[in-house]
Amino acid sequence: MQPANPTFSPLYQQIKGLLLKSLQDGEWKPGELIPSETELAARYGVSQGTVRKAIDELAAENLVDRKQGRGTFVATHNEAKSEYRFLRLAADEEPNVKPKSTYLSVDRIRASSQIAKLLDIKPSDSVFVVKRVLRFDGVPRIFDEIWLPASQYKGLTLERLQQCNSTLYGFLESSFNVRMLRATEHIKAVSAQSEQADILRVDVGTPLLLVERLSMTYADQPVELRRGWYLTDKFSYRNELY
Missing domain, CATH: 1.10.10.10 (Winged helix-like DNA-binding domain superfamily/Winged helix DNA-binding domain)
Structure with a gap:
């Protein structure tokens, strides 16, 4: 041989x-x-x-x-051209309108086995769960549930998020030196459950787009898991393929 x-x-x-x-x-x-x-x-x-x-x-x-x-x-997420690099939802009539974030809660919990596997951490490890809503012209269009490994984001609080003046990725980069470099996404159509319906001000059962994103930093280390429920009646999920 x-x-x-x-x-x-x-x-x-x-x-x-x-x-x-x-x-x-x-x-x-x-x-x-x-x-x-x-x-x-x-x-x-x-x-x-x-x-x-x-x-x-x-x-x-x-x-x-x-x-x-x-x-x-x-490169930095605090650059104007990079602020919304990962955001693909755009209004059909006014595609350049940018959203405003409202952070609803930050909780520290033990990671479930599913979340731990995706984030490459132990099931006994802690994660922060961040909930927020993104509004376009004052109308709620996205409800996000975000999981962050607690060991990488020590000191994260709802108050700090509410006081930040940048995008979430810009805040995590400047406050915790964590850079989101690339992401993988899974997208599917779902029906609004009670929590999503309440936050997005729609009826239970309303069609939504569920976008699950796993974001990585250097060496493809996962540093964020996000599930976003998108209301797309007047919006489209847009992407560029090369």
Whole structure:
């Protein structure tokens, strides 16, 4: 039996991995300027072109943000263009209207076996359960139930959420240094139960869109599970496919 051939990654991929580690370790914080391509090339002993190719991939993955004439910055959810990156609900007639969040409750509980499995934690571990409603022009359109591993969000309270002036992801990034980098979603049609009907001001049995999202940070570590019930009579769930 012949030994398996070793697998070699291109040099720029190796540099990308080193840059990712620096991001993951917090060497450069969200919104901060990272060293120039020339400085990074000298640091890693490679060409500037190799560094540029690695950064190009990080930019394509929304991990860094190139700004003409200013340099490359660590991407942040507090940037206007990234604030609603994961929000796909848009009004059919006014798609640019942004929602206003109202946080209803924050409770700390033991994770169920299902939630623990999805968040890759132990069933005995604690999670925060956040409930909120999102209103468009004052009308409730989304009811969210959000599970967050308590060990990563120590000190989270309803009062802190109610006082934050950014999106939830922007708040979690700036307050707990947790960045949501990518997410997987499952979507299906459901009927409103009593809690969703009460919050969304509709009748029990009203058709809703249920969106379950698992959000990951570096190294694909799950850091948030969200179930959102969407009222779509005058709204659409929009996405771009590549």
